[in-house]
Every structure is written in C-alpha cells, then in structure tokens.
Amino acid sequence: MIYMLGAGWASSSSVRGLSLKDYQPVVISPRPYFVFTPLLASTAVGTLEPRTALESVRTIPGAEYWEAAVKSIDFEKKEVHCISGLQNWDPQKSFAVKYDKLGSSLKVIAVGAHTQTFNIPGVREHAYFLKETRDAIKIRRQILRCFEEASLPSTSTERQKQLLHFCIVGGGPTGVEFSAELHDLIHDDLARSFPSLMPFVNISLYDVAPRILSMFDSSLAEYASNHFARQRIEVHTLRTVTRVEEGVLHLKEEDPVKFGMLVWSTGLEMTPLIKELQGVKKDEKAGRIMTDGHLRVLQPAQNEDGVSKVVPDVYAIGDCAVIEGAELPSTAQVASQKGAWLRKRLNLIAKKGLLKNEASTSASKDAELEIGRGFQYHNILTLAYLGSWNAIAQRSEGHGIRGRFAWLLWRGAYMTKTISLRNKIRVPILCRLVLVRALTEQITANKGWLW
Structure with missing residues (x-):
C-alpha cells in the first residue's frame, strides 16, 4: 500500500505507471483532479476551456481516491489524520490512516504549496x-x-x-x-x-x-x-x-x-499542514520539508557519524519539499521529474525485493549502491509565452530560442504533456485555430510570412 498525499504534478507523475502488482496506490486529496497549471493563464482569458487543464484522479489506472484533506501526520504512530469536506469538515467524522503494515506500506507527501x-x-x-x-x-x-x-x-x-x-x-x-x-x-x-x-x-x-x-x-x-x-x-x-x-x-x-x-x-508559501508539521527537518528559507538525495524525509536529529536520519517509510516530493544541499526551482518540471524518478525507484525496489528494507535509520549510501544514484534534475526546456504568438525557450545558460518558433515549442510542449487522450486532441485543435487566425491576420495586413 502506498498513500499519496496530494494530487499535483509530483503526485500524478509518481502514481501513473507504478507497478500495480507490487503497490496499491491511494491518493488522498481534497481536490479530485490534477491541474495542468501551465494552461491556467490560457483558460483565464478563454483561449482554452477549463476542462483542458483538468485530469480526473480517478482516471489513474489502479489507483484508489479519497476526497479528504490531511489534517496532521503522526510520525511516531505512523498515522495520517484526514478530514473530508464532503462531511462538512466534521471533526467527529475524521479518520486516521495507518501507513506502516509490516514494513510494506509507504507514504509520499506531495501536498504542494500556496501562493506567497x-x-x-x-x-x-x-x-x-x-x-x-x-x-x-x-x-x-x-x-x-x-x-x-x-x-x-x-x-x-x-x-x-x-x-x-x-x-x-x-x-x-x-x-x-x-x-x-x-x-x-x-x-x-x-x-x-x-x-x-x-x-x-x-x-x-x-x-x-x-x-x-x-x-x-x-x-x-x-x-x-x-x-x-x-x-x-x-x-x-x-x-x-x-x-x-x-x-x-x-x-x-x-x-x-x-x-x-x-x-x-x-x-510559494507552505500550506498549514507543512508549517505545523513536527519531527522533520525543514529549510530555513521557505520552511519546506528537507529530504536526502533519494527523496526520503529527513529528521532533525543526526546519527553518530553526523549524517541526518531519515523518517522511516516517508518520502516528500513537489513544491513542499527540497533536497538538502540542492538549489532547484519550484517549477512543475522539477516536481514532475521528482515524481517520475520516485516511481521508477519504487518499482525497482519492489523488483529487487528491497521494499521491507527501504526504511533505514540514516541517509546512508547503502540504498544508493543497491538501487542506483539519487535524484538528478535535467532542465529539458524552460518556456515562457510573451504574447502575439511570440515566446522564449531556454535549455541551458546562454542557449535560447525566441520568437514564433519558440511559441510553437511552447504550445507543442503542453500538447505532449497533457495526460488524457481527450485533452491531447482538444489542445492542439485549439492551438491550430489560434495559428490559423495568426496567419490570416498576417496575410491580411500584408506583413509577409509569419516567420
């Protein structure tokens, strides 16, 4: 059993493709859908419909979903306390989830963050x-x-x-x-x-x-x-x-x-859950949960060798977490890559029969030697739309693209990243309509070819 707290980029990337013969994923979130945040600006002005930015959590193959918010986490008892808006946030109807069953149950914190x-x-x-x-x-x-x-x-x-x-x-x-x-x-x-x-x-x-x-x-x-x-x-x-x-x-x-x-x-600003969370190491800058290179949550305490201990059976990914010693941007790309890396890691752990031994008392290199190196971020492409079918795109420092071609990359990236077949069809159709309008206006104004 693996409990995924949250339904954002990190959560979606980690649950989709998870080995169902080894794990039973349960997504706990007050929001029953995943939001494709890069499309929100387009939906705000009517270029795209709001539905194109949404993917239902219940479409994830093999995943169970509970519409509830996490109220608190007890790391000693290994319990997650939840409350649901469907029951008017009634404290008497709150429930606790036990995430440790003979060492075979894990918990992933991916609750995201609020606007600062x-x-x-x-x-x-x-x-x-x-x-x-x-x-x-x-x-x-x-x-x-x-x-x-x-x-x-x-x-x-x-x-x-x-x-x-x-x-x-x-x-x-x-x-x-x-x-x-x-x-x-x-x-x-x-x-x-x-x-x-x-x-x-x-x-x-x-x-x-x-x-x-x-x-x-x-x-x-x-x-x-x-x-x-x-x-x-x-x-x-x-x-x-x-x-x-x-x-x-x-x-x-x-x-x-x-x-x-x-x-x-x-x-970004941390959610009340993360702000009030005790028993975990946090960064001083934003109060995010600190993890080791394998995305395991760290304890404030250290062992005799000066190495931070890890919280057993708990991972943290997405905007609510930061890797100790690493400066990564709080972007959808980073969260998505963390989720994908964790999914592959968990599948490999199960394949090698290391699931029960995964929770160690320190962030040592034993797991790294057994199942590979820690997470590494790869900047695939950083994009920004500038209006009038112009954009900028950058992969590394000093190497960038600008103009109409960057706009096509911008739209193409969102088209390929959307999850459902429905949105993979809707987004390019709407993008094509915008491009046709741009071509028509260019020709009508006698401004020459679009490029």
Whole structure:
C-alpha cells in the first residue's frame, strides 16, 4: 500500500505507471483532479476551456481516491489524520490512516504549496491568484465585468481608466504569461466589442527584482522586456508592494496605483499542514520539508557519524519539499521529474525485493549502491509565452530560442504533456485555430510570412 498525499504534478507523475502488482496506490486529496497549471493563464482569458487543464484522479489506472484533506501526520504512530469536506469538515467524522503494515506500506507527501503573499495587508482580500481552475474562471469574469462597467454611459472617464488598468504582481513565468495572454485577449478579441475603450486600457507588471524572468538568461529576459514595451505592457521592476486596498495598489517607491483587477503571482508559501508539521527537518528559507538525495524525509536529529536520519517509510516530493544541499526551482518540471524518478525507484525496489528494507535509520549510501544514484534534475526546456504568438525557450545558460518558433515549442510542449487522450486532441485543435487566425491576420495586413 502506498498513500499519496496530494494530487499535483509530483503526485500524478509518481502514481501513473507504478507497478500495480507490487503497490496499491491511494491518493488522498481534497481536490479530485490534477491541474495542468501551465494552461491556467490560457483558460483565464478563454483561449482554452477549463476542462483542458483538468485530469480526473480517478482516471489513474489502479489507483484508489479519497476526497479528504490531511489534517496532521503522526510520525511516531505512523498515522495520517484526514478530514473530508464532503462531511462538512466534521471533526467527529475524521479518520486516521495507518501507513506502516509490516514494513510494506509507504507514504509520499506531495501536498504542494500556496501562493506567497508575504503577509502584505489586503492581498488575500483584494487580489486574484492563479493556482486553480476556479481562479482562472474568477479572473475571466472580472475582466469582462471591468469592460462591461467601463462601457456604461454613467461611468466617468476616471473610473474607466481605473477599471481598465490591469495590474500583475510577480515577474516570473506565471505573471509574464498571464500578462501576455491578457494582452492578446484585449487587443485581438475585446477590441472588436469595445473599440471606444481601447485608449483607456493599461496592463502593468510589477516585480521586486531588478528584471523579470530571472530564471532565464539575461538576453532572453531583455528580449521579453523589449517585446512587452512594443506591446505597451508596462514593466515596473524594483517595486515593493506595501499594502493593497480595494482598487488601490500601494507601493513603497511611488504613489498609489488604481486598478480594476490585480493578479498576484509571487512565489510559494507552505500550506498549514507543512508549517505545523513536527519531527522533520525543514529549510530555513521557505520552511519546506528537507529530504536526502533519494527523496526520503529527513529528521532533525543526526546519527553518530553526523549524517541526518531519515523518517522511516516517508518520502516528500513537489513544491513542499527540497533536497538538502540542492538549489532547484519550484517549477512543475522539477516536481514532475521528482515524481517520475520516485516511481521508477519504487518499482525497482519492489523488483529487487528491497521494499521491507527501504526504511533505514540514516541517509546512508547503502540504498544508493543497491538501487542506483539519487535524484538528478535535467532542465529539458524552460518556456515562457510573451504574447502575439511570440515566446522564449531556454535549455541551458546562454542557449535560447525566441520568437514564433519558440511559441510553437511552447504550445507543442503542453500538447505532449497533457495526460488524457481527450485533452491531447482538444489542445492542439485549439492551438491550430489560434495559428490559423495568426496567419490570416498576417496575410491580411500584408506583413509577409509569419516567420
């Protein structure tokens, strides 16, 4: 038996393909579906339907699913305490799961993380996040609401400028891609329905760092900033948000900024479960669970040789965990690779008959010698969409692609990574429609070939 806590990238990658003759996977999550997060920006503006970003957990072959949230974990008793929203979060109906049965039962913590707000007043009350499909739906409704209210005869010019000022905080891939998708929606679609409002539209991107897309090479980041400037997307770096009020963004470096919608995308914050979790080693920077190179959870204590002990029968992967001594980005690609690596490792452990001996008292090299080296991250391709069918792609430092070809790579990567056959068909069809529209507009405007 293997209990998977969470239904995100790491969980999905580790459960799919797990040897069913050796393991019986049980996914415990309050969310009965896996969210393909790179598509959320597209679903927020209507380019893709929300269903294209969802995959039901129950479609995983051989996996059992329980719709419940993990309330606490007792490592001494080896119990996971759960509570379900289907029962109105009734404490009397909570239940405990025993994850150690004669050494043959394991637990994988993959509960993900929340959006980081840095405890800035007003963010949770007045900003929109982009972590779930329901967030994308709320954002789409707010965009349309802003345009509809701005179009009313009774709306003043000052109010129109505020309603049509869209602010995005966070210069990472999510914030940049949403800014790009929003630009495309406004100038390719809404401009036809609200032509008189276009002079009032303003998109502003704020980030505390010196430049946006810090994980990319500086030349690609500069290309992105220049492309945004041509699209009249204002990029404000070295900006610190002090508080947020209804319709007003307060910054340390400049006067308050009025907005119609604020989208917040500034990194990750640990869930209450991880924050309150005891008996595990955590990193000081973000409070994530610390693991060894084999993704086994570490204890705060060390053995006589100064090596950290591992928590028996427990792994941690995804955004809630970090490998000791390794600096890896908190991205879907890293989480997916960790999940895939753990799946292969567990299958190999079972194949060699080492399952009962897997839980050791220290993070020694014995397991490495028996079943191979630890996890190693391979940056396949880092992508970011910039709007108007342009993107940037980077595999390693100094080696990047930009423009229309990078856009095709961006869409192609998402097409191949979607899990179900249904979405593998839907996404390319919708992408083809977008490409046909791009070609048509290029030819009509006599701007030459798309490339």
